[in-house]
Amino acid sequence: MxxxxxxxxxxxxxxxxxxxxxxxxxxxxxxxxxxxxxxxxxxxxxxxxxxxxxxxxxxxxxxxxxxxxxxxxxWPVFVIAFGLSIIAGQFQSRVRATDDTFTSAFAAFGGVEKRITSRTFTGGDLTAVFGGTELDLRDAEIDTKPARVTVLAVFGGVEIVVPREWNVQMDVFPVLGGAADDRPRREGTHEEVDLVVTGFAAFGGVSVTD
Structure with a gap:
């Protein structure tokens, strides 16, 4: 620029x-x-x-x-590609899901809230299109670190709630959107990464809170 x-x-x-x-x-x-x-x-x-x-x-x-x-x-090619990415994400989550170790959520013109209590959480796939998705991981535990959550926010928002002590790495690609870890910084945060958040945000936002 x-x-x-x-x-x-x-x-x-x-x-x-x-x-x-x-x-x-x-x-x-x-x-x-x-x-x-x-x-x-x-x-x-x-x-x-x-x-x-x-x-x-x-x-x-x-x-x-x-x-x-x-x-x-x-231009419809981009609509097709977007639809295929949603289908691929949902298919991947169904293949990998065992109990609630891997989760998925899709919100279009509405909202979805999920709470995970798995002792072996591995990741998830969250999509929000003109809507909102919230994933609560405060009662979850990660056996093999890091867990990975893929997000897609288009004219919508994705919020991930995690325990305060988790070390979260944000790797979201924003285009006219935003992605941020909104938790206050703490002296006791360990160096090992617990959760990696990847994905894409366009005209929307992705946030991590506690």
């Missing part, structure tokens, strides 16, 4: 023509999407792939390799 701002400033002030360089701004967002994939070790796929697809199409239009009309007709 700093680089784009500098290029825009040079162009608007007339200090240096940067219009040709600005044509390649969409490529920066392609790189951001690629960085998101690598940073999450390819656990977060939906968000980065959507960003790469949109930015890539924008770059083709900017370089006159395609017109807006030619690109726009393919």
């Amino acid at each position: 700093i680089l784009v701002g500098i290029l825009l400033l040079l162009e608007t002030t007339g200090l240096s023509p940067t219009r040709n360089i600005l044509l390649y701004v969409p490529s920066l967002f392609v790189l951001v999407g690629g960085w998101g994939l690598v940073r999450s070790r390819f656990r977060n796929v939906v968000g980065p792939i959507v960003l790469i697809g949109v930015a890539g199409a924008w770059q083709l239009v900017a370089l006159d390799y395609a017109t807006v009309d030619q690109v726009v007709v393919f």
